[in-house]
Amino acid sequence: MTVTLPPALNQLVDRLVHTGRYADVSDVLSEALRVLERQEFDESPALEAAILEGVASPHLPYDASVMDRVRHNARSLA
DSSP, X not given: OOOOOOHHHHHHHHHHXXXXXXXXXXXXXXXXXXXXXXXXXSOOHHHHHHHHHHHHSOOOOOOHHHHHHHHHHHHHHO
């Protein structure tokens, strides 16, 4: 696989390798992809807290205003 990075990211990768924390460019990119995977696929603590709060709260019927509030809160977490 060939990856072309913009100059700023290329410099960042070079700096990370030169610190000795990463053996080579491949190690830096592998770690970056692991972080991205966790970010994309793991539940966030805020989402988990909201789910647990919902499970623990009494059931109340909802209407359009409740759904608007849910959408607003979801956008503020993003």
